[in-house]
Amino acid sequence: MGDYKPQEIEAKWQKRWEEHRVFETEAELGGTAEVEKSKPAPSKPEDAAPGEKKAQAPGAKTAPGAPGGKTKKPKYYVLEMLPYPSGTMHMGHMRNYTIGDVVARVKRMRGFNVLHPMGWDAFGLPAENAAIKNKTHPRTWTNNNIAEFQRTLRRFGFSYDWRREISTCEPEYYRWNQWFFLRMLERGIAYKKKSRVNWCPKCCTVLANEQVVNGGYCWRHEDTRVEAREIEQWFLKTTAYSEQLLEDLKQLEGGWPDRVIAMQRNWIGKSIGVKVWFEVASQESTAEGGQPKSEGKNLEDPGAKAAPGASKEKIEIFTTRIDTIYGASAIVLAPTHPLVGRLIAGTPGQAAAEKKLVEMKVSSVKTEDIATAEKDGFFTGRYAVNPFNGEKVPIWVGNFVLLEYGTGAIMAVPAHDERDFEFAVKFGLPVPVVVSKEKSFSAEGSEKEHRGHGEEKKTQAPGAKPAPGAPGGGNPSAQAEVPVPQRPFTEYGVSVNSGLYSGLKSEDAIERMASDAEAEGFGKKETIFRLRDWGISRQRYWGTPIPVIYCAKDGMVPVPDKDLPVLLPANPLLTGEGESPLATDPEFVNVKCPNCGGPARRESDTMDTFVDSSWYFYRYCDPRNDHAPFDPAKAAYWFPIDQYIGGITHAILHLLYSRFWCKVMRDLGLVAHSEPIARLFTQGMVQKGGVAMSKSRGNVVGAEEMADKYGADTGRLYTLFAAPPEKDLEWSEESIEGAWRFLNRVYRMVEKHWEKATAEEKREDNAESAEFAERKLQGPGAKAAPGAPTQKERELLRKAHQTLRRVTQDFEGRWHFNSAIAQIMELVNAIYAAEPLEDGVRPAVQKEVLELVTLMLAPMTPHLAEELWEMLGHKDGLWTVAWPAINEELAKEDEVEIPVQVNGKVRGRVTMPPGAAQDEVVKRATADAGVAGHLAGKTVRKVIFVQDKLLNIVVS
RNA sequence: GCCCGGGUGGCGGAAUGGCAGACGCUGAGGACUUAAAAUCCUCCGGGGAUUUUUCCUCAUGUGGGUUCGACUCCCACCCCGGGCACCA
Structure with a gap:
């Protein structure tokens, strides 16, 4: 008789699981041993490499991957998101892995061949920064953290197949990043371009657009504003897959949370519209007084004719509402639009415009302001011609137009767009109404067929003085036939004041006008996406070197496959400032050209670490392959991932890049599927005091300290019980005490009965142990104890099997672990209430009920369950036992x-x-x-x- | 502004059309103990009636609706959290 001593029990069973290789997958393909034969993960300084220590454990079962041992079980791939080994494991990690582990263990008990691997997102800035600070090597810091993190994971008894452990900072892994990069380079998916980039002065590196958060701050340093710089960068053409990335989201419906799908859809941001070219009127024509020409779609501008030598600039705009083009009262260019300089050159207001432009460019860098900034802009002094009605519209520059989106130029339609309305009000542009909500109104408005007089209907924005560029200003007799709108009408309706198109419903007008624009040659139907290409260049040391060489003679030359991996130099000079550490290392940079053998220079950028995490889950299928990233046959067996589990924080970046990578691999012929992850689960955060745990807030509860105090099983049980897994969990010391009490209560209960129960039962049936396990696999039919069951026995068995039914449902379908635990608690309470059990409950029935409690707890508190299972007289580990079958007969109510x-x-x-x-x-x-x-x-x-x-x- | 979530006792939460508050925490009381801890047992949404057993009534953010019946479905609104945001 003793107390529940979790530390002893947990160490004991962890050791035994390892000896018996319980969590290793079974061979997915016939033939060779899958993982064992290969080399262990190299260059781990202290930690013994995985795969070594279990070589010949005494009494080990047949190696799962033994030759010819192809499994007949269905596969199940469950995965938790790759952790960045930042040192200590906190409760957020712990919750993530606990959920995954329950799923993995349940699936094993249900007869699946389960792949449940773990590895390390080992490249990245913190290692480099720590190395600079502590004057160590990033690898040392990283590997120490990995060792620490792994020790904690093992302490919690998570059922990983450690043979498959990977670490992304090892050349054996990152060489395949380079290999993929070269394949993408061959296909034009990887390319280099000069671009304005986000520069974090603290990281001293470039950030992806996605890494800029809160309107202009670094995602790592939320107090640091991102600056803009122009640098040559490597990009991956994610936009080549925009349509597929959007379209294939449909495949994920039902398997992924709706909100993640919504966020991705939002991020990709598809817009169907039309590009329209507005010709720029010559300055002479502007000087003439701007009487617009009204010859319909014949675009020849009189000014242009008068000066045939003048170049005809065209401004390309993009719109989703071409039906509103008759209401365009300005063309607005982004301040950074390349045409702006040429347009203002030679205008009377050139000097003022240039000054203003500089101001606007500076302020637009401060992205923080953009969201809240007041509309600003100026008239360039030039006009463009609306190709639909030949009307001249002023060309403005506006701070709210983004060069990066669409064409960097828009037509402003104040009456039918919030933003344009605001702009027009501020600068006194007309607000002509061209879409009406009501049909009757449109009939009225469309009576005037002479489109040239459309401006007569234009009304000044309320209270505004005519702007210099407002054509209405040149027509003093303009009167308001149409009431001045107080608000823009942005919905679909019926076109009015739109020439031939008046009277059409907006949908039809869009279609007709787009087609006409194409036919007339001044427009093109176009679909644009908000999604940008993925900038992967980083000017840092601790990442995958980009495998490219620059030769004076041959230009840019890819590193040949046979020369991979391009290794990181062993001893970098890390200062954290200035140029990339690789760029200043002559041994790394100076290289012979693979083509001509002449002197050449190696690319010194390294890759974004999101590259590492975009395909790592394929590597788990075949982690030691040294001639390919993985064997396609193995990936075909394991993929797609049946269940992926992680935080909502990765809803966009990691998951979008992973989906992109999968499609590229598909096009390379490596995989046949288009989506890598069939089901995604996003668990809630662990909070304390209503806010997420974080170092800066100082409210972190470490996984280690909790295991010290209560043991791993209590910690696991608590995180499962305190809240449903998708919701945030508020840390509570009192509640964890409750979990601890419950496990003690279970332990005492089993301890009180096991000795008698097993001893007496041996007399009745000394083959019970083996037979019980057998029976579980065969389904219903509890071994009938001789003689009729007592009332008390019936009640206990009924409660037990009813509990089993509910718990089975909660595990399989809804993942309501908290209510599963509540059910088991009820059963345990019922057993306590039935005390003394000796009084009216025979040992075989006592044992059956206690065994059911044990088996139901097994996925959640595996160490305790093993211990109880052993106490109940079983020689074989609980891991050999299948999930119990519900006996519906026993579960049925009498009344x-x-x-x-x-x-x-x-x-x-x-x-x-x-x-x-x-x-x-x-x-x-x-x-x-x-x-x-x-x-x-x-x-x-x-x-x-x-x-x-x-x-x-x-x-x- | 737009798009998602969510709102139930002192607290975490349960119930997805059928007895609201399972289970746990906290609190109160009792048993055991010289005592404490641990353990075991009982009670614990508000108001009212009743000596007690018990009964009535209100109650799932607010207001409507559908239904024999609504925490659950529908409409409108309020509040909280998250994401996106001059996206043309």
Whole structure:
């Protein structure tokens, strides 16, 4: 007799699991041993490499990957997101891995060949920064952290196949990043371009757009504003897959949380519209006084004719609402638009415009302001011609137009766009209405066929003075036939004041006008995406070197496959400032050209670490392959991932890049599928004091300290019980005490009965142990104890099997681990309530009930469950036992209590055998005094009867 | 502004059309103990009636609706959290 000592129990079973290689996958393909034969992960300074120590454990079962041992089990791939080994493991990690581990263990008990691997997202800035600070090597820092993190993971008994461990900073891994890069380079998916980039002065490196958060701050340093710089960068053409990335989201519906799909869709940002070219009117024409020409779609501008030598600039705009083009009262260019300089050259206001432009360019860098900034802009002094009606519209520059999106130029339609309306109000541009909500109005408006007079309908924005560029200003007789809108009307309606198109519904107008624009040669239907290409260049040391060489003679030359991997130099000079550390290392940089053998220079950028995590889950299928990233046959067996589990923080970046990578691999012929992850689960955060745990807030609870205090099983149980897994979890010391008490209560319960139960049972049946396990696999039919069961036995067995039914459901379907635990607690309470068990419950039944409790707890508190299983007299580990089958016969109720309602209020209860017919229930119910009282003197209108559930008598 | 979540006792939460508050925490009381801890047992949403057993009534953010019956479904609104945001 002793107490529950989690530390002892946990160490004992972890050792045994390892000896018996319990968590290793079975061979997915016939033939060779899969993982063992290959080399262990190299260059781990202290930690013994995985795969070594279990070579010949005494009493080990046949190696799962033994030759010819192809498994017949169905596969199941469950994966938690690759951790960055930042040192200590906190409760957020712990919760993530606990959920995954329960799933993995349940699936194993249900007869699946489970792949449940773990590895390290080992490249990245913190290692480099720590190395600079502590004057160590990033590899040393990283590997120390990995060792620490791994020790903690093992302490929690997570059921990983450690043979498959990978670390992305090892050349054996990152050489395949380089290999993929070269394949992408061959296909034009990887390319280099000069671009304005986000520069974090703290990281001293370039950030991806996605890494810029909160409107202009570094995602790592939320207090540091990102600056803009122009640098040559490597990009991966994610935009080549925009349409597929969007389209294939449909495949994920049902398997992924709706909000993640929504966020991805939002991020990709598809817009269907039209590009339209507006010709720029010559300056002479502008000087003429700007009387617009009204020859319909003949675009020849008189000014342009008058000066045939003048170049005809065209401004390309993009719009999703071409139906509003008759309401365009300006063209607005981004301040950084390349045409701006040429347009203002030679205009009277050139000097002022240039000054203004500089101001706007500076302020637009401060992205923080953009969201809240007031609309700003200026008139260039030039006009463009609306190709639909030949009308001249002023060309403006506006701070709200982004060069990066669309064409960097828009047509401003104030009457039908919020943003344009705001701009027009501020600068006094006209607000011509060209879409009406009502049909009758449109008929009226479309009567004037001479489009050239469209401007007569234009009205000044309320309270605004005519702007210099407002054509309405040149027409003093303009009068408001159409009321000045107070708000822009942005919905679809019916076109008005739109020439030939007046009277059309917006949908039809868009279609017709787009087609006409194409036919006339001044427009093109176009779909644009918000998604940008993925900038992967980083000017840092601790990442994958980009395998490219620059030769004075041959230009850019890819590193040949045979020369991979391009290794990181062993001893970099890390300062954290200035140029990339690789660029200043002559041994790394100076290289012979692979083509001509002449002197050349190596690329010194390294890759974004999101590259590492975009395909790592394929490597787990074949982690030691040294001639390919993985064997396609193995990936075909394991993929797609059946269940991926991680934080919502990766809803966009990591998952989008992973989806992109998969499609590239598909096009390379490596995989046949288009989506790598069939099901995604995003667990909630662990909070303390209502906020996420973080070092800066100082509210972190370490996994290690919790294991010290209560043991791993209590920690696991607590995180599962305290909240449903998708919701945030508020850390509570009191609640964890509750979990601890419960496990002690279970332990005491089993301890009290095991000795007697097993001893007596041996007399009855000394082959019980083996047979029990066998029976579990065969399904229902608890071994009938000789003689008729007692009432107490029936009740206990019923409760046990009912619990099993609910717990099975909670594990399989909804992942309501908290209510599964609540059910088991109820069962344990029922067993306590039935004490003394000796009184009326035979040992075999005692044992059956206790075994069910143990088996149901096994996925959640595996160490304790193993210990209890052993206490209950089993020689073979619990890991050999299948999930128990529900015995519906035993679970069935003898009688049910049916609430009886009168007019929907419970007025009594009757106890009936299950399946009792309505007549009988009504008969019994009306005999009930409480019910009868409410029926007296009333007429029964209706009787609602739900078998075994409820009776409702409606009276009046 | 747009798009997602969410709102139930002192607290975490359960119930997805059928007895609201399972299970746990906290709190109160009792048993055991010289005592404490641990353990075991009982009670614990508000209001009211009743000596007690018990009964009535209100209650799942607010207001409507559908239904014999609504935490659950529908409409409108309020509040909280998250994501996106001059996206043309």
